Amino acid sequence: MAIYFYQLDKPYGSFSNFSAHGFWLQRHYWPTAEHYYQAQKFVGTSLASLSQVIRQAATPTDAARMGRDPRNLLRPDWEHIKQEVMWTALQAKFSAHPDLQILLLSTGDEWIVEDSPVDAYWGRGPDGQGKNYLGRLLMQLRQHLRQEQVCSRLPHG
Numbered sequence: 001m002a003i004y005f006y007q008l009d010k011p012y013g014s015f016s017n018f019s020a021h022g023f024w025l026q027r028h029y030w031p032t033a034e035h036y037y038q039a040q041k042f043v044g045t046s047l048a049s050l051s052q053v054i055r056q057a058a059t060p061t062d063a064a065r066m067g068r069d070p071r072n073l074l075r076p077d078w079e080h081i082k083q084e085v086m087w088t089a090l091q092a093k094f095s096a097h098p099d100l101q102i103l104l105l106s107t108g109d110e111w112i113v114e115d116s117p118v119d120a121y122w123g124r125g126p127d128g129q130g131k132n133y134l135g136r137l138l139m140q141l142r143q144h145l146r147q148e149q150v151c152s153r154l155p156h157g
């Protein structure tokens with residue numbers, strides 16, 4: 001049975017980028033993965049200072065609103081690097097929160113799906129046929145964590 005997540009107060013809500021699981025990355029504290037992801041859209045551009053404003057946004061919803069404002073021009077390579085940015089955010093988030101690692105590993109081999117009714121790129125989208133890249137990255141991270149577990153059990157030569 002697939003595991004669906006989206007709303008923070010529902011099971012697996014902590015898999016959402018909007019969950020309040022902060023982490024340190026690149027010498028800054030990020031209150032949520034969403035803050036980090038949205039801020040990276042403007043790194044290296046004339047709007048670089050907006051990244052810092054986004055990092056300090058009161059809520060992930062505010063961070064997303066600023067990051068999605070069409071008046072703010074994104075870095076030109078954004079489409080090419082956004083999955084890598086998300087991967088970096090997820091690694092940092094889950095590294096900082098061992099309880100989340102345990103929860104992710106507890107999902108076994110189940111398909112993990114961001115049950116977003118609006119986002120057909122990171123989630124399954126309005127018709128359920130979305131690409132679900134956030135769910136895919138979480139499954140990739142789960143595999144990564146499993147391999148780390150195996151390696152840590154190997155005798156050191």
Ligand SMILES: Nc1nc(O)c(N)c(N[C@@H]2O[C@H](COP(=O)(O)O)[C@@H](O)[C@H]2O)n1
Pocket residue numbers: 017018034037064067068114116118119122123134
């Ligand atoms: N809670 C929530 N609301 C939305 O409207 C969403 N699109 C999502 N999905 C998350 O939004 C982020 C992607 O944002 P961009 O569209 O690239 O600006 C990403 O964190 C998705 O998981 N969630």
